[in-house]
Amino acid sequence: MYAGKKYLTIAWILVLPALIIRIFTTIYPILETFRISFFEVRLLQGIRKFVGLENYIQIFHDSKMITSIQFTLIFVVGSMIGHIILGIALALILNMKFGGQKMLRTIVLLPWAMPMVVIAMASKWAFNNEYGLINDFIRWFSSSFNLDWLIYTNTARIAVIGVDLWKDIPFFAILILAGLQFISADMYEAAKIDGAGALGSFFRITLPLLSRNILILSIFFTMWRITSFDVVYAMTSGGPGESTALIAYRVTTEAFTNLNTGYAASIAVVLFLVMALLSWLSMSAAKRLDY
């Protein structure tokens, strides 16, 4: 029905507002990021000169940056393991048919719907040694427990990952639940007749049929994790030292606090390339596993 030059003009007019907004907020700035990543720009000293790949080389000689990369990897992997194990467990709980199902699903949506900043600010207080919720809870079991979580590298990292899990596992579980609901009850019936127990049908039916969802979700969640910012901004400010400064946090510190714009841009470009690689992986995984 809609063919001909007249309609094509209308089509473009309809798309134009969306296109213009996105071009100015993403395409223009990302090209600019690429460009300034080859410059040394120090706004405070008024320096601006072409340095080629120097900023990129500096990334690998900058100890702060190496710590950031390390923690980002730990954060991504640790968080992913937690998501997969606890997320699947939670999805199975959400999939139970019982009287409180609707209420439970509403409760589970809450962490997803709440801003990470609020959760992160509250967590800072919750992890306080003397007056925090976490230690108070642990003291029910071991009354002399004392630990100032956020002042040691390892415990601060564990705390950050823990908060991220609390906020995001419910969301992961809901997406797994969507996959669970596509598995027909007939398969479980058949397995039951063949003598499979609950564990058997979980490992032989549920897990294999969910593997595609789990893989693609893992890639997406990894991408979101790599660009995580709010949690460390509000909870640890990257500390103690630089131990919880995720790469995304590092980029903004270099760009807005240290005003080392060219260097920040080079880190941003690397971050972008990693994201592009991961999205390419997720697309080819989706294609290959389509059955």
Next chain:
Amino acid sequence: MADKISRPLPLILLMWGLAAIVAFLILFPLWWIFVSSITPAGELFSKPIKYWPAHPTLDSYRYLINNVGLLPKITDTAIIVGLSILIGMIVSVMAAFSFARFRSRGLTIAVGFLLASMLIPDVVTARPLYDFLRSVHLYDTYTGLILLYISGLLPFSILILQNYLGDIPVSIEESAAIDGCGFFQSMYYVTVPLLRPALATVCIVNFITCLNNFFTPLFYSNGISVLSTAITQLPLRDNMYAVPWDLVSAMGWIIILPIIIFVAVFQRQIMEGIMAGGVKG
């Protein structure tokens, strides 16, 4: 129902037990934030922690209203979120309609670009975008913030609406045309009303996304302050724990209370929205 399964009691108890553990892990921290918000500042630093304050008070809420300017922040948030959702919806319906109804190579590239641009993280574009907004005098303005908020909403909204439009047959618009409707008339009077369920889902999810947006107001505004950034900008106090926990808790509770109510009301639509789009959290 005939196939209603009767379950053994231990299994039912196990289910309720597991559900209770999950509910506790999620709700207890929220309860604790609430209790901290109505506990007098001095009492917050007492051991052991009291999960019900001896002298509940609304002082911290009063302080937020009188000394921190809570009401202007609520107004700012309402203006930005409201307009972003409204304008964002109009812009995405137009684009989705075009992508779902017309075919041309250029349009295919445009869709691809819109969806691919979702992958560009905020931090990557932050500094150049900040400089750009300053140079066109949109930094710290409603217009600038609303444009950025809308931009964040577009890819997901277009994706969902376009999928939904694909299921609405073109013949509906054709018969409207026979009845004498012009192109835009049939789009507005015939197709858009049929989109209502998808619009509702997108609106609800966009509302949460906008309220939770922290990055945009943090970096692209200064005087205009929305609720999500306000919690990190509370005035520090001069005691051993400089961060004013009573105020942080109260501000936190002000932010999450509407969200809790909203989620309770729209549980089903939100669930569908998440499942349809795998929305970013």
